[in-house]
Amino acid sequence: MKTIQPINIWNNGADESATILNLTCINDNMFNSAIFYFQLFSDSLIVLSNGNLTMNLPDYTTDWTTNDAAYNWAAIQLGLTITGEYVPPVPPVPEIIDPVTE
Secondary structure: EEEEEEEEEEEEOEEEEEEEEEEEEEEEOOEEEEEEEEEEOOOOOOOEEEEEOOOOOOOOOOOOOOOOHHHHHHHHHHHHEEEEEEOOOOOOOOOOOOOOOO
């Protein structure tokens, strides 16, 4: 998942801000094309938009060493600007109170 520059999306009668892009390869023929499923999430991880993108030659390459090439390609297709890696929030650690001993 990647963070993106916020983009407004109409969702259930309200204008909401998508800030996270998720991309999953759902089909890759390992030769000349791949299909990706994308999701755009709000900060609270509500899906605001989703769909499929098909990558063909000359964009398709088997020389990828990271997934960044696919994310960058998808961002261009969707008109998005990637701003960084998504880091999920860490839940707060409960405070441990030592029992009082007499």
